[in-house]
Amino acid sequence: MRRFALTGLAGYIAPRHLKAIKEVGGSLVAALDPATSVGIVDSYFPEAAFFTEPELFEAYLEDLAVRGQGVEYLSVAAPNYLHLPHIRMAFRLGADAISEKPLVLWPEEVENLKAWEERTGRRVYTILQLRVHPSLVALRERLLKEEGPFEVLLTYVTGRGAWYLKTWKAEEAKSGGLATNIGIHFFDLLTWFFGEAERVEVHARTPTVNAGYLELKRARVRWFLSIDPSFVPEPWRSQGKRTYRSIAIDGEEVEFSEGFTDLHTEVYRKTLAGEGFGLAEAREAIRVAAEVRTLPLKDPTPEVRHPFLR
Structure with a gap:
C-alpha cells in the first residue's frame, strides 16, 4: 500500500485527491490545513493524523521516516502560492510530490524545482487531467x-x-x-x-x-x-x-x-505507474x-x- 500525505485538506479540490488516493489503493497517513472544516476525510481515511501547522505536520512525517514508515508521496492541494514550498517539503521528507495545477506561478520556479529534483533525486508530478x-x-x-x-x-x-x-x-x-x-x-x-x-x-x-x-x-x-x-x-x-x-x-x-468525474484518479494511476506529468x-x-x-x-x-x- 502506497503511503500518502496531503496538504490543503479543507480546499475545494481536496476531495478529488482523497478519492484518487483511495481508488489507487493508497493510504493517507497525515493531512495539513490551517482551516478545520475537514470532516470530508472521514469518508476516506478517518485514521489519518491531522495538523493545522506546517511545522508540526512536517515534524510528524520526519519522525515516521526515521522509523522507516515515511510517506512515498506528498499530495499538494493547498493554495497556488504554497505549491512551491510544499513541494520542497516533500523533497526534504524523501518523498515525491503530486501537485495540483498550476504547479507553480512563474517559469523560473520550474527551473528551481528542476535543480531540487537533481539535488534530491525526488520527482514532482502535476495533475494535468x-x-x-x-x-x-x-x-x-x-x-x-x-x-x-x-x-x-x-x-x-x-x-x-x-x-x-x-x-x-x-x-x-x-x-x-x-x-x-x-x-x-x-x-x-x-x-x-x-x-x-x-x-x-x-x-x-x-x-x-x-x-x-x-x-x-x-x-x-x-x-x-x-x-x-x-x-x-x-x-x-x-x-x-x-x-x-x-x-x-x-x-x-x-x-x-x-x-471530468474520474480524471484525478486516472492521473494518479499514471503517476504511480511511472507515467506521470512532470x-x-x-x-x-x-x-x-x-x-x-x-x-x-x-x-x-x-x-x-x-x-x-x-
Missing part, C-alpha cells in the same frame, strides 16, 4: 496526423459564485489570477495539442474575464475565459448548467463539458499564463478577436 480526458486524447491523436496551422476558437466558461472574489483565488499574488488559477487548464491543452506559443496577445483582463490570441507552432487561437456563468450560451444555461467548454478547430466544434509537461503552460497576466493589453483586430468579447 485534460491530458487523460478520452475525447481530448482521441482528438490530439487525430490532429497529429494532420497538417497545420489550424484555426482555433476556444471558449472556457466555468461558473463561480460571489464567494470566489472574496478568497485567495482572486488575489493575483496568491493564485496567479484568472489566467493561472483556471486558464492553466486550457493553456496546457492548447500547447499539448499544437506546440509552443510563439506570439501572445491579451485583449481583456478583469477579475472575471480574460481573453486574447495565441499563435502556436501549429495553430492560431482566439480564446476566452470567464468565471461569469452569464457567458454560458443557450441551451446550456436554460438547462441550469454553469459550465461551458468548447474548442472549435477549423470550424469543427468539440464540446468537452462532460467526462516539469517538462508543465513548463510551457506556466510560461504562457505568466505572460497573459503581465503583458500590456492590446486592442484586438477583427481577425483575432474572440466573438464573446463585447
Whole structure:
C-alpha cells in the first residue's frame, strides 16, 4: 500500500485527491490545513493524523521516516502560492510530490524545482487531467496526423459564485489570477495539442474575464475565459448548467463539458505507474499564463478577436 500525505485538506479540490488516493489503493497517513472544516476525510481515511501547522505536520512525517514508515508521496492541494514550498517539503521528507495545477506561478520556479529534483533525486508530478480526458486524447491523436496551422476558437466558461472574489483565488499574488488559477487548464491543452506559443496577445483582463490570441507552432487561437456563468450560451444555461467548454478547430466544434468525474484518479494511476506529468509537461503552460497576466493589453483586430468579447 502506497503511503500518502496531503496538504490543503479543507480546499475545494481536496476531495478529488482523497478519492484518487483511495481508488489507487493508497493510504493517507497525515493531512495539513490551517482551516478545520475537514470532516470530508472521514469518508476516506478517518485514521489519518491531522495538523493545522506546517511545522508540526512536517515534524510528524520526519519522525515516521526515521522509523522507516515515511510517506512515498506528498499530495499538494493547498493554495497556488504554497505549491512551491510544499513541494520542497516533500523533497526534504524523501518523498515525491503530486501537485495540483498550476504547479507553480512563474517559469523560473520550474527551473528551481528542476535543480531540487537533481539535488534530491525526488520527482514532482502535476495533475494535468485534460491530458487523460478520452475525447481530448482521441482528438490530439487525430490532429497529429494532420497538417497545420489550424484555426482555433476556444471558449472556457466555468461558473463561480460571489464567494470566489472574496478568497485567495482572486488575489493575483496568491493564485496567479484568472489566467493561472483556471486558464492553466486550457493553456496546457492548447500547447499539448499544437506546440509552443510563439506570439501572445491579451485583449481583456478583469477579475472575471480574460481573453486574447495565441499563435502556436501549429495553430492560431482566439480564446476566452470567464468565471461569469452569464457567458454560458443557450441551451446550456436554460438547462441550469454553469459550465461551458468548447474548442472549435477549423470550424469543427468539440464540446468537452462532460467526462471530468474520474480524471484525478486516472492521473494518479499514471503517476504511480511511472507515467506521470512532470516539469517538462508543465513548463510551457506556466510560461504562457505568466505572460497573459503581465503583458500590456492590446486592442484586438477583427481577425483575432474572440466573438464573446463585447
